[in-house]
Amino acid sequence: MNSVCKRLCGMIFTAATVSGVAAAAQAEPGTPALAPTRLDRLHDYLSHATDARGYLGGVSLIMRDGVIVDWRAYGYRDLARHKPMRKDDIFRIYSMTKTVASVAVMMLVEEGKITLEDPLSRYLPGFDAPQVMTGGTAEHPTLRSASKPITLHALITHTAGYPAGLKGDEEAVKRMERVDPHGARDLRDFAERMSHVALAADPDTRFGYDGASIELLARVVEVVSGKSFDAFLRERIFTPLQMKDTGFTVPASQRDRIVDLTTMDDRGHLAIADTASAKHPGERLNGYDSGAGGLYSTAGDYARFAQMLLNGGSLDGQQLLGRKTVELMLQNHLTMLSPPVTQFSQAEGFGIGGLVVIDAARRGQLGSNGQYGWTGAASTYYSIDPKEHLVAILMLQHLPREGVKDLPRISRNFYDLVYQTLP
Template sequence: MNHAGTRALWPRPIAAALLCLGALSTPASAVDTVVDAAAPLPAAAPLAWGVSPERLQRLHVFLDEATGPRGYLGGVSLVARNGRIVDWQAYGYRDLARSEPMRRDAIFRIYSMTKTVTSVALMMLIEEGKVALDDPVSRYLPAFADLPVLEAGAAARQRPAATPLTLHALLTHTAGFPAGLPGDEAALALQERADPHGAKDLRGFAERLARAPLAADPGERFGYDGAALETVARVVEVVSGQRFEDFLRQRIFQPLRMRDTGFRVPDAQRGRVVDITTMGDGGRLRIADGPSALHPGEALNAYASGAGGLYSTAADYARFAQMLLDGGTLDGQSLLGHKTVELMMRNHLTMLDPPVTQFSDAEGFGIGGYVVLDPAARGQLGSVGQFGWSGAASTTYTIDPREHLVAILLLQHLPRDGVDDLPRISRNFYDLVYQALLP
């Protein structure tokens, strides 16, 4: 596929104007911000903000190939530097038939990228003095008082937890819920028996979850799971007196003009939802299982999942990420104070030895996302203090305060173990974004 012949850095009228001005090869002083009414942030020529247009072509070629006939159906990427969008592209197709070209305003299931939004919601309540990080969860959800711990290797032996379960433990995935770690099997079986995911609302989820023991003492280990952030979402409901979805809409999405983000896509907009695929046994992509796959736009869960229930677009999430990069404020809308955002983007696993996640010895965890501790040990381009997270269906974002950078890649594919699946490309994506940055 010829990238230059099918799309440009900007909508075609703007691209033509920029090319006439020589914006992609002239000094930064020649062209700065350009008008693009559809852009979630001001659009600018890459060179004006320290991004090489020639090196960006490497990213375009790579994503063109990754969304080719034997690759992902399609995707959307967005790169912003210093608050300006320097690259925003759509690749491939929206549908399994590969008949409808992907659009930049396509709607994706972002799954665990929801967790950062949920974390921001609780931090807003902390700033209002309604809760504190070290508060016990039982202060707001009494059923979580005196949760026992199931000792590893003993199917029925429970003991009192050594420390109370706190909001901080929920936010940092150190709560002790079963998380697929060695020795978690018995605790996981009891949690599945309680069936919190079968609940119809967050209240029911929390009540069912509290019937099962923990797999470890709170604060003892990092164990990534969804139960913690579902519980955070329920705390937001109890403390705010609002349904979680209403709180997000009124306090985050509307102020940030995130018009296409929510737990359900309106009927009139469902033609923009991207088909979600998985690899079939025959080596060909197929539509994934589940109500949202069969009926794109339907809610991903029966309850408003704070762990992974949101739909969104690259444009909407760019505004959310830019708000965090700018210290909690965007376009005059202040959601958080800058010191709160600083706290979110610091490593909170310092009580552990080593203070890292289960996924990487080079990453700690803040509030709502990873924190890069050592880019060299991580094995990819980036910065100390870089923050971000990903979603189960191949979505990912990063915020880099040192480089004043936001980068987002949205695909829509659920990987499968045990089959010859599509390659994971988020590492390649970030390497190609960072190699394009100029000093």
């Protein structure tokens, strides 16, 4: 059992009681993975960010060279602030699920069961003649045939052209909402509903971040594998990686570990969010196995998943993906666009399952070109940096709101504070 497994499966708790990184530095002779005195800046910042006026609490975890060098819990996990946050507490990770779903797709690519250039219509009915909405209203749209088929590659890179809230998408979004794909009872039903949705742009002509594309890929995984998406993830990813606290639901016996999901109310006070999983922690975030945003997980579990990717597809003797597959995932796939960037940043492209930093200087925060990662809607973040052999994870549990004085977004500060610790 190597050092990664030992620390994630138990030894880290012993190290943590002896002041975390100091114990890790003693256990690993030579230059420390992080500058211990500079870690105080990160700890002080997150302690302040989770004080009585901030987030309820959070968990941060940093790995360097395959070893956990810092793993801490801050604040509380309940709105009453009575239950201190623990390192193994459970979070709703929302869109960090997308990277997991992307790994599932790439497993099928490696097995020769699909290719990324396959048309979606090869696997799902109703997608053989996609249409683009060019004008009109949701009730009376103007439609034309799409210039090309929707491919699996377009779905996994968010370039399929589905309505994504971009400028000009308003009526297309309304039209999609009429079929209510997110009200589906399962992924088969979701795909059937989406077969009636018009695109907002031709495939491969723009990046438009959306969840529907990944849900369709989750359904492809079901069709091709012959298993439910939940079963596929458990058997092929979670069990091999010992991600015992990751899933679409949380067992009743473990639900006391779930962190309260907050949002800001109209008076500027934290309140429990108005979602089913916030009101009933541990229940499904969606009515179906959402590959776009349905998972619960922990910092420790997701660290194992992220380290697997950083290792080139393997961890503790378990080979989930080949090295070249992971290399492909971590490259910018938006090169057909000009500029080849996302709707969020002129310094970031998109790979398979996450952003790829292509201009660290223009991005304006500490990091590296080639850095990869993603976020979740409820303030969860992860990044892997192949150049620095680094994994950084921050788990909070707050749904931001526009139009009110909300808590500050702290991911940029977090990553700056992580990178300034590198010796």
